Amino acid sequence: MVDIASRVYNHTWKIDPIVRSLIDTDFYKLLMCQSVHKGHPDTHVTFQLINRATHIPLAELVDEGELREQLDHIRTLSLARGESTWMRGNTFYGQRQMFRPEFMEWFEKLRLPPYHLERVGDQYELTFEGPWPEVMLWEIPALAVLTELRSRAVLRDMKRFELEVLYARAMTRLWEKAERLRALPGLKLADFGTRRRHSFLWQDWAVQAMVERLGDAFVGTSNCLIAKNRDLEAIGTNAHELPMVTAALAPDDAALARAPYDVLADWHEEHSGNLRIILPDTFGTKGFLDNAPDWLAGWTGIRVDSGDPVEGAELAIRWWESRGENPRDKMVIFSDGLDVDEIERLHGMFSGRVRVSFGWGTLLTNDFRGLAPDDALAPFSLVCKAVAAEGRPTVKLSDNPAKAMGPVDEVERYKRVFGVGEQVEREVVV
Amino acid sequence: MVDIASRVYNHTWKIDPIVRSLIDTDFYKLLMCQSVHKGHPDTHVTFQLINRATHIPLAELVDEGELREQLDHIRTLSLARGESTWMRGNTFYGQRQMFRPEFMEWFEKLRLPPYHLERVGDQYELTFEGPWPEVMLWEIPALAVLTELRSRAVLRDMKRFELEVLYARAMTRLWEKAERLRALPGLKLADFGTRRRHSFLWQDWAVQAMVERLGDAFVGTSNCLIAKNRDLEAIGTNAHELPMVTAALAPDDAALARAPYDVLADWHEEHSGNLRIILPDTFGTKGFLDNAPDWLAGWTGIRVDSGDPVEGAELAIRWWESRGENPRDKMVIFSDGLDVDEIERLHGMFSGRVRVSFGWGTLLTNDFRGLAPDDALAPFSLVCKAVAAEGRPTVKLSDNPAKAMGPVDEVERYKRVFGVGEQVEREVVV
Numbered sequence: 001m002v003d004i005a006s007r008v009y010n011h012t013w014k015i016d017p018i019v020r021s022l023i024d025t026d027f028y029k030l031l032m033c034q035s036v037h038k039g040h041p042d043t044h045v046t047f048q049l050i051n052r053a054t055h056i057p058l059a060e061l062v063d064e065g066e067l068r069e070q071l072d073h074i075r076t077l078s079l080a081r082g083e084s085t086w087m088r089g090n091t092f093y094g095q096r097q098m099f100r101p102e103f104m105e106w107f108e109k110l111r112l113p114p115y116h117l118e119r120v121g122d123q124y125e126l127t128f129e130g131p132w133p134e135v136m137l138w139e140i141p142a143l144a145v146l147t148e149l150r151s152r153a154v155l156r157d158m159k160r161f162e163l164e165v166l167y168a169r170a171m172t173r174l175w176e177k178a179e180r181l182r183a184l185p186g187l188k189l190a191d192f193g194t195r196r197r198h199s200f201l202w203q204d205w206a207v208q209a210m211v212e213r214l215g216d217a218f219v220g221t222s223n224c225l226i227a228k229n230r231d232l233e234a235i236g237t238n239a240h241e242l243p244m245v246t247a248a249l250a251p252d253d254a255a256l257a258r259a260p261y262d263v264l265a266d267w268h269e270e271h272s273g274n275l276r277i278i279l280p281d282t283f284g285t286k287g288f289l290d291n292a293p294d295w296l297a298g299w300t301g302i303r304v305d306s307g308d309p310v311e312g313a314e315l316a317i318r319w320w321e322s323r324g325e326n327p328r329d330k331m332v333i334f335s336d337g338l339d340v341d342e343i344e345r346l347h348g349m350f351s352g353r354v355r356v357s358f359g360w361g362t363l364l365t366n367d368f369r370g371l372a373p374d375d376a377l378a379p380f381s382l383v384c385k386a387v388a389a390e391g392r393p394t395v396k397l398s399d400n401p402a403k404a405m406g407p408v409d410e411v412e413r414y415k416r417v418f419g420v421g422e423q424v425e426r427e428v429v430v
Numbered sequence: 431m432v433d434i435a436s437r438v439y440n441h442t443w444k445i446d447p448i449v450r451s452l453i454d455t456d457f458y459k460l461l462m463c464q465s466v467h468k469g470h471p472d473t474h475v476t477f478q479l480i481n482r483a484t485h486i487p488l489a490e491l492v493d494e495g496e497l498r499e500q501l502d503h504i505r506t507l508s509l510a511r512g513e514s515t516w517m518r519g520n521t522f523y524g525q526r527q528m529f530r531p532e533f534m535e536w537f538e539k540l541r542l543p544p545y546h547l548e549r550v551g552d553q554y555e556l557t558f559e560g561p562w563p564e565v566m567l568w569e570i571p572a573l574a575v576l577t578e579l580r581s582r583a584v585l586r587d588m589k590r591f592e593l594e595v596l597y598a599r600a601m602t603r604l605w606e607k608a609e610r611l612r613a614l615p616g617l618k619l620a621d622f623g624t625r626r627r628h629s630f631l632w633q634d635w636a637v638q639a640m641v642e643r644l645g646d647a648f649v650g651t652s653n654c655l656i657a658k659n660r661d662l663e664a665i666g667t668n669a670h671e672l673p674m675v676t677a678a679l680a681p682d683d684a685a686l687a688r689a690p691y692d693v694l695a696d697w698h699e700e701h702s703g704n705l706r707i708i709l710p711d712t713f714g715t716k717g718f719l720d721n722a723p724d725w726l727a728g729w730t731g732i733r734v735d736s737g738d739p740v741e742g743a744e745l746a747i748r749w750w751e752s753r754g755e756n757p758r759d760k761m762v763i764f765s766d767g768l769d770v771d772e773i774e775r776l777h778g779m780f781s782g783r784v785r786v787s788f789g790w791g792t793l794l795t796n797d798f799r800g801l802a803p804d805d806a807l808a809p810f811s812l813v814c815k816a817v818a819a820e821g822r823p824t825v826k827l828s829d830n831p832a833k834a835m836g837p838v839d840e841v842e843r844y845k846r847v848f849g850v851g852e853q854v855e856r857e858v859v860v
Contacts, residue, residue: 003433161642168601175595212591 028236057122193365301331307399335359458666487552623795731761737829
């Protein structure tokens with residue numbers, strides 16, 4: 001039976017919107033947004049798209065008109081009633097009313113601010129400027145739109161049957177990953193793959209596959225819309241943009257040196273328990289931990305997001321021990337470039353020594369490597385970062401110089417202030 | 431959009447019929463049926479289901495009521511107008527009007543005769559008795575029904591998501607087989623998998639996958655309904671039942687020894703070109719070829735359906751050479767228990783020496799090995815054979831004693847008459 005109505009309906013869409021909800025974003029964005037909305041509502045920031053994979057000619061692959069349509073569509077979105085109800089009424093990390101009424105009132109009225117798009121050679125310059133709490137919400141949807149438009153550009157040339165086989169193969173691959181992960185005793189794993197997902201529908205499927213196969217070992221998803229629709233835990237705490245912007249605003253070196261701790265002191269006031277996760281690598285993990293105040297050692301855990309993950313976790317363990325804490329009570333969340341081999345390895349090395357957890361991103365939601373001609377669906381490293389605050393450039397050092405960003409002289413200054421020495425460069429795959 | 435009408439419609443089916451058309455059968459059945467209808471319209475035969483895989487308790491797995499419903503449904507079928515048009519108007523093997531008007535008139539009026547079903551232990555005894563041209567048409571649908579009912583019994587316990595993953599994995603496996611076959615230069619391959627298919631829809635998908643990936647290397651399908659619906663060549667010539675029934679009717683040893691050649695003499699009158707394919711193994715390939723009349727060496731090719739396929743093909747090559755024929759002009763069709771490894775091996779060994787072709791059956795249309803718990807979807811060896819003609823038992827020797835059938839004393843007599851010595855037993859996988 002041909003469902004004529006559906007068919008006609010599907011063909012009357014002006015566009016097929018990629019992002020259809022303001023909560024189709026990472027949970028930590030909303031948490032951070034609430035903090036920023038309270039503490040820095042008027043700070044003027046600039047976010048910028050950065051394609052680390054310069055060999056991918058994004059502007060050749062993705063039509064500018066389509067990109068504008070998708071971004072314009074996101075600017076028409078506002079928080080839906082059911083979404084607001086979910087944010088106000090749901091329990092996050094065991095806590096009710098995580099989102100305060102004054103934040104929710106602001107968020108319910110919000111529309112995303114304008115974007116600036118320009119083609120430069122075979123790449124796009126895409127920037128967002130304005131008040132920090134508004135602009136920061138562009139990061140995830142902008143990345144999701146570009147990544148999915150690139151997928152669509154490749155898929156457009158494929159026949160119906162090829163598409164069926166493509167997704168069958170991708171499903172098989174993901175299922176086999178889940179089978180392997182299932183064998184890991186005590187595994188805790190969450191989906192962190194919104195920003196670089198193959199598509200929204202695929203992320204949604206990937207999350208369901210994890211729920212089906214991993215059961216309780218799958219603790220939730222960073223994607224709020226999927227968490228809401230599928231009745232899962234929304235997962236996430238905080239990210240580099242908090243220390244980066246705060247550091248950029250610091251008037252002198254002494255304030256700069258304090259900035260990453262000031263940020264976490266605010267977070268300490270706001271949040272407790274499993275939301276107290278240190279992200280130590282913004283300006284180098286080692287210096288950050290060496291100089292950290294003792295109250296930070298009381299936090300629940302640490303997220304290892306760059307550099308050698310084994311070194312990062314060992315550093316954290318030694319640090320906790322040096323501060324009289326028992327690492328067995330502490331959580332280490334690995335979230336950098338994970339795939340099954342690496343998850344197995346890290347799980348094997350650190351289970352029992354700390355509470356291990358994984359934030360699995362791109363290779364959960366976008367592992368289409370080898371599935372299209374010329375590997376045209378392979379994921380690539382696209383980010384959207386705060387590059388300036390009140391006209392001052394931001395800096396990120398990270399534990400991998402390949403992920404560092406900022407003007408050269410500022411990078412040097414930060415390295416001096418934070419005591420960062422030699423670093424080992426590691427390939428950034430995704 | 432929920433298509434309420436479709437949903438309601440799907441739930442109002444009394445059963446979900448497995449065989450919905452009299453041409454959902456192998457092409458060679460229709461060709462042979464026409465010959466039998468002309469030459470032996472009143473010969474009384476018995477066909478019987480034989481589960482060679484006695485470890486599969488078919489009667490435990492498949493509900494008797496459901497089996498009866500499916501078989502009863504088949505008895506309600508008659509040739510549809512479009513099906514008749516296709517048979518009458520289509521070109522088969524380059525020839526128009528392959529099916530004669532008097533046969534079509536009979537076939538258009540046909541309903542399949544009654545069946546006899548009894549449960550014996552954990553197996554079914556399923557037999558069909560009556561005029562040969564009617565009874566013979568039960569073989570393929572009976573096998574398809576039992577095989578698919580067994581699939582359904584396993585699938586019934588699976589959740590929607592598991593089913594999605596199951597088929598994704600099966601599709602991926604089949605696609606990877608097609609990828610490998612695609613690399614074989616000059617490959618010629620047809621679907622012979624109707625009788626032991628996982629399901630009708632899956633066979634249909636498998637055929638489409640071959641069309642998509644193999645292009646002209648995929649020469650067609652033995653399934654008439656799929657050939658019609660997908661505009662493909664219907665493939666097939668003749669099978670063991672012709673010599674088996676004819677031999678059973680032979681009044682003495684001399685007539686018995688002549689029977690397999692008499693059958694082919696009739697076929698010679700009826701058909702030419704690529705339909706002149708010898709199936710030599712019914713009573714042992716070697717004796718059959720040694721004693722064959724010269725005109726048979728003029729036939730287009732040979733089908734190797736049991737025993738060591740390399741020996742079978744080498745035997746044919748030597749035979750053609752001994753009769754002054756050039757093997758390079760001859761076709762060898764391999765059709766016994768094939769999968770990709772074996773196809774690659776035989777293609778590599780015989781390409782260039784003969785015109786190689788493959789009739790790929792069960793592991794094309796039912797390779798679900800390892801995809802369900804307890805391997806409950808693995809294919810198994812189920813056949814439906816002519817066991818008696820005019821009250822006399824039939825015999826098949828084959829080139830593999832594991833495939834032999836018939837009463838012991840008759841088997842001995844046939845071995846003596848056809849000069850069959852020692853045979854090597856080979857495992858019958860599918």
